[in-house]
Amino acid sequence: MTDSTKYLQALEEFIVLGKSAPGAAAVANIQKCISSPNCFVFAELLELPNVRALQNDPDHAKWLEALKLFAYGSYMDYKHQQTTSPNSLPDLSPPQLTKLKQLSLITIASTEPHKLTYPSLQSLLDIPNTRLLEDLIISAIYASLLDAKLDTANQRVEVSSTAGRDVAPGDITNMIAALESWSSSCSSVLTEIEAQIASIQASAVTQRKEQLAYEKAVDDKRKTAEKDGSKGKRVIDHDGLGLGPGEDEMDLDDGPFDDQGGARKTRKGGNRMFSRKR
Template identity: 40%
Template sequence: MDQTHTRAMEALQPFIHLANSNSATSPKFVANLITNATSSPNTYVFAELLEIQMVQALRSTDTPAEYQGYLTLLEIFSWGTWQDYQATPNLPPLNEKQTLKLRLLSLLSLSAAIKPLTYQMLMDALSITAPSELESLVTTAIYSSLITARLSPATSPPTVNVTSVAPLRDVKPQSLTTMISILTQWETRCGDVISDIEAEIAKIRTNSAKRRAKEHAQMALFEKTLSNWGPEGSESRLAGPKNPGWHGGMRGGAGGFVGNKREFSSDDFDDGYWDNGTENAYDTLVAGSRMDIDEGAGSSRMGPAGAGARHAKRFLGKKY
């Protein structure tokens, strides 16, 4: 419980004790009790005093007219405002302490309901004519821990910036139905939000489970495929069948050899071609292909040097 509210409850206890222990039940005694309770500087809540049977007895038609207004006055101090007091006829007059107390309580209600609070609006609501008087009232409320506020007289318009209000006003019984309705609507909205959150959580969990199942199926398929690539069949699968016309150096085709000439080896030519061929086979081959192979500068096919070169080339690839 707020400390300010606790102090206000403690300040009211002597008056409650006096109302319960005193055998006098006359309307005059109850009226004096209400006047003293509302004039006390530290009393700001009065609901417990209102619930006492002796106080409620003032509502009886047998109560003298001069005391009937004290119960209404106590109700205004509990949850009403200065404007309620001004608008209600046949109420007892207020002394100076009661006037200050009711204005302070009205300031609490206005601060909780209206923002921003301008000087002019507060002066009209509290029947104050001078800005200095309003500033004195607000300062008293601040030092009494009723509100946390800052005065801004230089702004246009001048305002009172309230940041917090002490929970010192009693709840009007007629407003309980409205409060219950508001709280019920708030509870319903909270339930709808919780339901939406739970549905979203369930959706996320379902999608996550589907995703994990899909990943598991893909991993199982991958492992099954990988297991089929055993040691026995891996070479054949990777290499594949050799094509007789493959460029790796196999014999075949109309030319007698297929592949890159730079990958030749001496074994590929060990077929007696150079030994059993005609004397002019090399010349015929060269003349037919129009290629000069390994001829140095100044060499000639017809001269002795050229004949020697041809002779050397005839033994190319020959194994000894």
């Protein structure tokens, strides 16, 4: 069972009650829901007609606002409204405040991760000491709201992932805009990568052509050199009548004559000599 399914199942009993509980009964249902230790999503309850109708009752509207706060607000919002609009929200019980602080850890980790230090969290959540802060974080981890580790040496909370929270109606437009911006950025990066790949492939083809041309030129020069080297050599056999099978070639030396005026002829690599009289 996934965490989302577990949270929805925990909310189900409050949805059933909320369908048939108007007015004060709807308020009592909300109070139980935001106090439940297993319920961390509230959007479906907010959509019920009996719950939405509370906004028209001055005595009950503050509990509708409290439910919205648990759905997509934070403890910091609660403190701010208590200061600026004291009558807009009800006073919350200790279990309700603890749950709101647990949910606020998700918001802080998702939107302001640089504030996940012990001193910052104690200030934001009005927690007087480190021990109580660590207890709150551990309870959020056990509730599967956070995947996190406590770095006590550096007084930090290392959060790997968080559970999802309900999305406020006004945030949907912002989310769509953010996703469209992200998609556009991905397309730009992909286009740039494709251009770089095409450039690398074209460069590789050019280099290969140049290598083949170079190898051909070298091979042509080698063949030409071998052909030119064989043209200037005259060879005769031992008797001047042509070589027989397996016999050695003789170079004709047109250098100095021997004592009788004959040209000397020497066999390469051999010791025999013969001369021809003029």
